Amino acid sequence: MKPIIALAVSLMAISSQAIAEQNSSTIYQSGTGNVGASDQTTYGTYASHIYQSQDGDINHTFALQSSESHSQIYQVQQGVMNDGYSKQSGGQYNQGSIYQSGSANRADTFQLQAQYSEASIRQQGLSNKAAVYQIGGYGNIAIIQQYGSVLNAHIGQYASTDSEAYIRQGGNYNDARILQSGFGQMADISQDGDGNTALIEQADSHNETWIYQDGYTNQAYISQHSWQNYAAINQHGDLNRADILQYGAGGHSAIVNQFGAMNSAVVTQSGISQTAIVTQSGIGNQAAVSQ
Numbered sequence: 001m002k003p004i005i006a007l008a009v010s011l012m013a014i015s016s017q018a019i020a021e022q023n024s025s026t027i028y029q030s031g032t033g034n035v036g037a038s039d040q041t042t043y044g045t046y047a048s049h050i051y052q053s054q055d056g057d058i059n060h061t062f063a064l065q066s067s068e069s070h071s072q073i074y075q076v077q078q079g080v081m082n083d084g085y086s087k088q089s090g091g092q093y094n095q096g097s098i099y100q101s102g103s104a105n106r107a108d109t110f111q112l113q114a115q116y117s118e119a120s121i122r123q124q125g126l127s128n129k130a131a132v133y134q135i136g137g138y139g140n141i142a143i144i145q146q147y148g149s150v151l152n153a154h155i156g157q158y159a160s161t162d163s164e165a166y167i168r169q170g171g172n173y174n175d176a177r178i179l180q181s182g183f184g185q186m187a188d189i190s191q192d193g194d195g196n197t198a199l200i201e202q203a204d205s206h207n208e209t210w211i212y213q214d215g216y217t218n219q220a221y222i223s224q225h226s227w228q229n230y231a232a233i234n235q236h237g238d239l240n241r242a243d244i245l246q247y248g249a250g251g252h253s254a255i256v257n258q259f260g261a262m263n264s265a266v267v268t269q270s271g272i273s274q275t276a277i278v279t280q281s282g283i284g285n286q287a288a289v290s291q
Contacts, residue, residue, distance in 0.1 A: 034077075038050040045066060056078055061084040066090070068094070071094040075097070078101045087112070094119075097121070115137075115139070120142070122145045139162045154176070160183070165178040165188075172195075176197075177200070196213040196218045197219045204224075206228045208230050215235060220241075222244045225246070232254075237263075241264045255278070265286075
């Protein structure tokens with residue numbers, strides 16, 4: 001009985017080694033006090049690749065592939081005290097990438113039970129934070145680009161299919177968040193200036209949203225909870241506030257343009273195929289549309 005058990009253990013070890021040999025991990029380090037770590041030891045991780053490059057001082061990066069197949073993680077750090085973390089678990093054919101240049105930036109990508117999805121973060125500057133969560137989806141794309149200081153960005157794609165989310169931030173102290181579920185969503189946030197805030201929430205199917213902010217302390221919020229809606233907010237100035245809410249049967253279109261300061265606009269659309277356009281220029285204007 002003991003020889004049979006010994007043979008079984010030996011076969012399991014050979015099998016595990018064969019699976020592990022299908023994976024690859026590469027680490028390049030140049031500088032002082034950098035820490036790079038990768039983990040592909042979980043059973044079921046197959047034909048996956050991790051690449052890490054650190055050029056600078058006191059950078060930290062960690063990559064984990066757990067029960068993940070045919071997926072890739074790329075992490076590149078140039079600068080001082082940057083922190084990057086990537087995790088892929090229970091999925092296949094995913095790609096996660098982090099590029100950091102500057103100081104004290106933090107980036108995280110999580111791809112859990114995801115398939116054929118892409119998560120990418122690029123940071124240049126000081127004390128920026130970015131995170132991408134792709135949970136239980138298929139064919140999603142999430143890209144964050146930050147060029148400035150103390151910027152914060154978050155993309156969450158939960159049980160989403162074939163959705164796209166993009167955040168580009170310049171300036172300082174800007175905050176942007178995109179949350180998506182459902183099918184075929186598209187969301188894009190672009191921020192310049194300082195202290196701007198933008199939030200997009202999308203559910204159901206085939207909604208499209210754009211937010212552009214250029215100025216100081218502007219706020220924009222878009223919520224789409226139906227089908228085939230279009231919404232856009234353009235803010236050029238200071239202390240403007242715009243909200244677009246779309247629900248009902250869908251097919252709505254809403255655009256808010258604000259030029260100036262301290263303007264406020266709220267658009268609420270229900271039913272089917274409503275259209276609203278609000279343009280404000282000057283100071284202290286208020287507009288409300290309910291359809």
